[in-house]
Amino acid sequence: MRRSFIxxxxxxxxxxxxxxxxxxxxxxxxxxxxxxxxHNGATDLTRFQNLFYxxxxxxxxxxxxxxxxxxxxxxxxxxxxxxxxxxxxxxxLRDPKLIVTPDSKRLYLLCGGDSATQGRQTRYxxxxxxxxxxxxxxxxxxxxxxWRATINPADKRFYGASFNIHPNTGGPAPEKEWSLKxxxxxxxxxxxxxxxxxxxxxxxxxxxxxxKDGTALALIARQAGDRKGVxxxxxxxxxxxxxxxxxxxxxxxxxxxxxxxxxxAGSRGFGKTPGAHMVLFAMxxxxxxxxxxLPSGGDCSYPGLFWHDDELHVTYYSSHEGKPAIYYxxxxxx
Numbered sequence: 189m190r191r192s193f194i195x196x197x198x199x200x201x202x203x204x205x206x207x208x209x210x211x212x213x214x215x216x217x218x219x220x221x222x223x224x225x226x227h228n229g230a231t232d233l234t235r236f237q238n239l240f241y242x243x244x245x246x247x248x249x250x251x252x253x254x255x256x257x258x259x260x261x262x263x264x265x266x267x268x269x270x271x272x273x274x275x276x277x278x279x280x281l282r283d284p285k286l287i288v289t290p291d292s293k294r295l296y297l298l299c300g301g302d303s304a305t306q307g308r309q310t311r312y313x314x315x316x317x318x319x320x321x322x323x324x325x326x327x328x329x330x331x332x333x334x335w336r337a338t339i340n341p342a343d344k345r346f347y348g349a350s351f352n353i354h355p356n357t358g359g360p361a362p363e364k365e366w367s368l369k370x371x372x373x374x375x376x377x378x379x380x381x382x383x384x385x386x387x388x389x390x391x392x393x394x395x396x397x398x399x400k401d402g403t404a405l406a407l408i409a410r411q412a413g414d415r416k417g418v419x420x421x422x423x424x425x426x427x428x429x430x431x432x433x434x435x436x437x438x439x440x441x442x443x444x445x446x447x448x449x450x451x452x453a454g455s456r457g458f459g460k461t462p463g464a465h466m467v468l469f470a471m472x473x474x475x476x477x478x479x480x481x482l483p484s485g486g487d488c489s490y491p492g493l494f495w496h497d498d499e500l501h502v503t504y505y506s507s508h509e510g511k512p513a514i515y516y517x518x519x520x521x522x
Contacts, residue, residue: 210470211450213480214223216499219245220259221268223513227253229505230440231514233492234286236295236318239263241271242492242503243284243297244514250487257284257299261318265501265516274313276324279303281311283393283440283490285336289314289376290344296376298348300333307359310334310350312376328379331358334371336442340398342424346373349385349394349406366390368408370426383427385420389413395442400449405473407453409438417441417455421473432474439464440490443471446498452500452521456489463487466504468519480519487512 222228225246232243240262247253254276260268270515274297275281282300289296294314301311301324310327327334334350348371354360355367368391371379385391390412398404406420406429418436420429439456446452450470459481466484469476485508492503500519505512 209479210479211356211452212522213452213468213500214520214522215480215482216520217419217481218515218517220509220513221516222258223511225258226513228514229487229512230283230490231492231503231505232285233494233501234288234295235494235496236288238319240265240494240496240501241286241295241318241321242268242514242516243286244503244505245282245284246273250512253280255280255282257281257297259318260514265518270517272319272321274321274324276301276311281324281424286492287337287339290339290452296346298327298334298337298376299324300335301326306354308333308353314376319386325377327377328371329514331355331454334379335393336395337376338395338397340404341400342398342402345502346376346379347382347396347398347404347426348369348379349396349408351392351394353392364390364392364412366411367484368392368394370396370406380483381459383422383429385429387418387420389415391418393441395498397443397445399445399451401471405443405451407438407441407443407455408473409441409455415516417476419471419474419476422463436469436476436478438460442491442496444493446495446500446521450521452493454489454493454502454504466491466506466515468500470501482506482517484508 247255280302284299311324337348353362368385370382373379389410393409441455443453453469453471466482468480484506488506502517
């Protein structure tokens, strides 16, 4: 299994180096939009009923405390308004993600929940107006973390990749190898196993998306082995995956397909200046090429990406100006 994986990534990476042509990105503006908690991090961004929604985690640190999910709204991105906070007693809510349901009538929130007594498990909630939310409900099995949900335009179903850090023992200690599986759902409330992603090296945070041609791509962070991220690719019915090595460490990976077909990814990465930063990459099905380093440093990244009015809108967190805070940037891509 491991030898086959390494062979496939070597071939695909060689092809990407020969053929990739990277777009360019120019920073239009960036501003800090929230810093009220001791630690503000792990953002996501979408647009619902003519408003931007930026969600993120607030807590005492990146790894400690009972994290809550905070949301800000803005019509244009120039002024952000404190909107709503979601919490669950005794549970650290982590890495919130937002999507709009296929009928455009609901916001769907996905997040991880970690508790000393209940363990780790995915949660979800929905809202008709972005203000009043259903109670958080658990998804999948204990230990599973469905890290991000996406809609496949072809069948209007929800898809996502879930990782489990102790798939055999049930915890509490992380195992040498983790599992990564994809799941699908008709409405986001009941999920069924879709595929096994045989990725070695403790695969974790994964963004899965569907391109206009129907191809599924997955951008996968890894915490063991060489700790470098990989890109997975599959065709319908999305059960058989091939993988390409990016050669880059990833943290909080996300990507988006623009209207002209360009792929732009965002992640904690390493750009032109020393140390970790929030970096945007030109992405192909087999490669990542850094194209823009946003103002950032230290504990940072976990971007939300949304295309609107011919610009890429980016939310992320960073600690380059002190404590970790939430930032919003507008980027021109050519």
